[in-house]
Amino acid sequence: MxxxxxxxxxxxxxxxxxxxxxxxxxxxxxxxxxxxxxxxxxxxxxxxxxxxxxxxxxxxxxxxxxxxxxxxxxxxxxxxxxxxxxxxxxxxxxxxxxxxxxxxxxAGADMVLARPGIEALEDLAGRRVGVEDSALGALMLHHTLDTAGLGRDQVKTVSLTIDEQEAAWERDEVDAVVTYQPVADRLRDDGAHVLFDSRAMPDxxxxxxxxxxxxxxxxxxxxxxxxxxxxxxxxxxxxxxxxxxxxxxxxxxxxxxxxxxxxxxxxxxxxxxxxxxxxxxxxxxxxxxxxxxxxxxxxxxxxxxxxxxxxxxxxxxxxxxxx
Missing domain, CATH: 3.40.190.10 (Periplasmic binding protein-like II)
Incomplete structure (x- = not known):
């Protein structure tokens, strides 16, 4: 991370x-x-x-x-x-x-944020998900999709470093992002909401x-x-x-x-x-x-x-x- x-x-x-x-x-x-x-x-x-x-x-x-x-x-x-x-x-x-x-x-510091209208994990199907090219990003995405019952090929992943996420969100290039603080709070101020977080994958x-x-x-x-x-x-x-x-x-x-x-x-x-x-x-x-x-x-x-x-x-x- x-x-x-x-x-x-x-x-x-x-x-x-x-x-x-x-x-x-x-x-x-x-x-x-x-x-x-x-x-x-x-x-x-x-x-x-x-x-x-x-x-x-x-x-x-x-x-x-x-x-x-x-x-x-x-x-x-x-x-x-x-x-x-x-x-x-x-x-x-x-x-x-x-x-x-x-x-x-x-225990909640890492999360998946989504735009309004994406209310359930299953709604990620076919959506653009921004995620870092890192093992941590892969791990969060894996647990998110596993919980949703979706395969990796059922979402469109967009490679984004943490410092690129806000700009991509503002340009409407992603529908959801795997992110963490302090970017997460700024995205939430811009209308994003928590769809999944690391409380679901303790330790x-x-x-x-x-x-x-x-x-x-x-x-x-x-x-x-x-x-x-x-x-x-x-x-x-x-x-x-x-x-x-x-x-x-x-x-x-x-x-x-x-x-x-x-x-x-x-x-x-x-x-x-x-x-x-x-x-x-x-x-x-x-x-x-x-x-x-x-x-x-x-x-x-x-x-x-x-x-x-x-x-x-x-x-x-x-x-x-x-x-």
Missing amino acids: YMDRRHFLVAAGATLPALLGACGRPEPPLEIAGHVWPGYEPMFLARAMGWLDPERVRLRETASASESMRRLATGEVHGAALTLDEVLRVRARGTDLRIVLVFNIS TIFDVLAIEAGHLERLERSTRHLIAAHFRALHHLRANPVDAGYRMAERLGVPGHRAMETFRGLVLPDPASNRRLLDGSDSRVLLAAREIAGLSEDAGAPLDRDFGDELVRHDLLPREDPR
Whole structure:
């Protein structure tokens, strides 16, 4: 999904460089790329709150998921915040990523919007449906048509990136679109209505933190620090939403009083939920990855289909919410 698309205490971390200096060279900081997306914001909130030690973790802000993937491919960063299908795309290009954290699950944030007069899923038959050439777009369209009892050949798909959808809608080039925020709200203001959304496919669309396997082994302590800081910030977001919202507003590009609205349709799993999602050969993330890989012919780019249980790791998660 392109937004073009969905840690431990500093006091403890501050002593680490000195300790490592006594026994060898300290490990370099873990470099993580991430673009603006609500599900990723607790990680950046942790930095703003001073809970992320810059000597151990550095967040590299990017303009899009495409830029994050490019930085991974060139070795500029060790990991990135990506959607699950983007992880499989990067792996197909030769970078051996491991998923260590689930930032968010889409529970209504991804949707199919339609024009007035298209009131039921079955009404999509023969209609023009705008969709991104991505695994996520293919996955949403697959579930939509399956629920409608329609085949892919019964609709006319129109390839549209997220930034092209509004113009295509205004030019009446599509009858429905597979889309997400913030474009979805603007299309709804223009008369579109929700026909289908990701609440109908729970535990399927994930945004995750993925780190290259070789770097993960070398920078494990920094990775644990980042994950713990993310959960500490997530706890602050829930306990003090007004304060967190105003701190996140500038990066999200919204007024402070509206920042928390951008999380509508997202589930932000805590450590226990993350463990459920990542633990075991039948973990929900692995099952979703296999489903996405099976749609690789419609994904718009090659996806890795030859992965095993090692794709996910739950052992770096804290046992409890850091506070």
